[in-house]
Amino acid sequence: MFADLSPLIAATAQWLTRSYPSGGSALDSALCEVQARQAVTVAAWLRYPTPMDAALVGVSGTGGSARLDQVVGVDGGAYGMEADCPDADAWRTWVDEVVVSWAACLLADPELADRAVAALADSSHAAGVPADFRRLTAPDDRGRRAAALLRHPDLVAPITEMHRAGLVQRLTPGQPLTA
Template identity: 75%
Template sequence: MQADLSPVIAATAQWLTCAYPSGGGALSSALCEVQARQAVTVAAWLRYPTPMDAALVGMAGPGGSARLDWITGADGTGARDTDEHAWRTWVDEVVASWAACLLTDPELADLAVAALAEGSHTAGVSAEFRRLLAPDEADRRAAALLRHPDLLAPVAELHHSQLVAHLKPGQALIA
């Protein structure tokens, strides 16, 4: 049984960087990917907080990118059934939505990273999320699309209320 979330994290981060790519060269692409991976890691660790949760998603699968592709207009490329796109089956819609929220809302990102201290994923691990929490100018330029609130809104809004409820239990949700 697979108890780690690396396939979900890798596929969901790849989906985000394909849907909202960097406009620059290799360095910009790498900076954009790091930010996506950090946001997705935080979101996945929040969504699947225990080894049992991770093992269950590893067995059942996260659901794939079909709805996300449809929402962002990336559906209909015709190559979804090939082995080349098999990674898309490991994309987790909720994790992608939560990551989009974290990339566009610094307050939620701070709350999310703080909440990880209570989970089992960070036990004995020194996890740093600087590029998510405190992006510098190069990070912002590299991930201009990935951090644009209007562009990410359709994805972020899918499961925003669930993330807020998870991070701020008992508070009224404002849409």
């Protein structure tokens, strides 16, 4: 079991950056990845707010990326993995559909991102950890250009529409931060 959600966060951020790549230089790719990882971290911490929630998803799994792949029109093998490696797509089993959707919402809507980061102030995940989500909430011009596809509301709309209502509900004042 894990309580830090790192496999889920890594796989989900990888799915986002492969589905909505930067298309630029190595630095642009890195800036895009950092923004995706920060958005996914915030979304995962909101979705699985306690160590018990994180442990439970570690046991039960996330559901994988199959439905997301259908929504964006990609088949799992289209990510450029080696066909002769049977475990090449194993990371996709750790992709969490709700976390992808919530992260895409945060990337496409700066106001929602600010609200989400503020909601984590009392989170058990953020306790004792210096969390800086500046690349998510206030990217500079280069960062915005690097993640232009990932932050474009129209391009990510099929993903954001999947679970946006749940994120908005979670961020509504007075809602408990429980799964």
